[in-house]
Amino acid sequence: MDLVLLAVGAIFVNNILLAQYLGNCPFCGVSKQLSTAAGMGVAVIFVTTLASIFTWLVYHHLLVPLDITYLKTLAFILVIAALVQLVEIFLKRHSRVLYDALGIYLPLITTNCAVMGIALLNIKHELGFGSMLVFAIASAAGFALAIILFAGLRERLLLAPVPVAMRGTAIALVTAGVMSLAFLGFAGMVQ
């Protein structure tokens, strides 16, 4: 039951994009089409899950025993960058279908703060392995949900009579604000 609450909390209440502001660059950058947004969402779920597992292991079995936890920023970004590169090579060799679907999003993910942010939050909330896994997947799913919903809205915005100065990123940010307001309605559902 705790895990269900943790998942619901991570997806809706503390949505990584709309309540914690992580991963906004891809949120504005690759949300112009529903199909690319969905691709990005899936790629982020995939990489976040792997990255969370590896950074958690590195933190608890390497940094803590050696007493060098102050290097976690450096260690985590290296793990994530290396991981993204490896995933790209692996997919290219072994799963052409997946590579064609996710390939172009992978390099962008290295500098996606959602991935690094979730890895850091796992440590900050002092989660065990199981709850870390649930939290990571749910947070990334929250990212995917928000970016897909947002892309749907942006496709409609193209047809809307927006004032010239507000076109593009400006109206996108205001739209994100309204979406965030809607997500605020979930607040208080789970502590």
Added chain:
Amino acid sequence: MTLKQTLLHGFWRDLPPFRLVLGLCPALAVTAAANNGLGMGLAVTFVLVFSNLIISLLRKVIPEDVRIASYIVVIATLVVIVELAMKAFFFPLSQQLGIYIPLIVVNCVILGRAEAFASRNTPVLSMADGLSVGLGFTMSLTLVGSIRELLGAGTWFGLTVFGESFEPFEFMVQAPGAFLCLGVLLGLMNAWSRKRGEIFVQT
């Protein structure tokens, strides 16, 4: 670009996060109060100046294929320095900024300047670029933070501005206010640019 142009371009022409739509996350996340915005901006400026300097010095040594990874190592090292220095000297601020300090590593403004400027310019020019863009970023963050703090809490840098009768819009210090404030500011800047006849296309 000349030194003077380099020193000034970060304040309007390439002002982050408005003109270069990079580095949105800290601009949204830490701007619930003006002093958090200022602190974050200065931390980013420090990292930006030195990452530009180091990357510019190493630009002939770093191989093309692994340049992004090399830049990230340089940036991450500087961020660890900032993180430890903040904990040592500005503990309350570092508690407030929380995970957003380590997240400076993935701030795309820094990587963007490394790739677009420091990798092909001399060390002095690169430092000037870092300083200019960094201070521009600080300015934007402080502005957004001031607006949100004034409207959302009725204070500015922690000092009460409006009297007792002011009912703060709590919405401004929460997540939706951040998006809305940034979006409206961007719209105003676009309108001003158009009025001055600047060619500025934002997709």
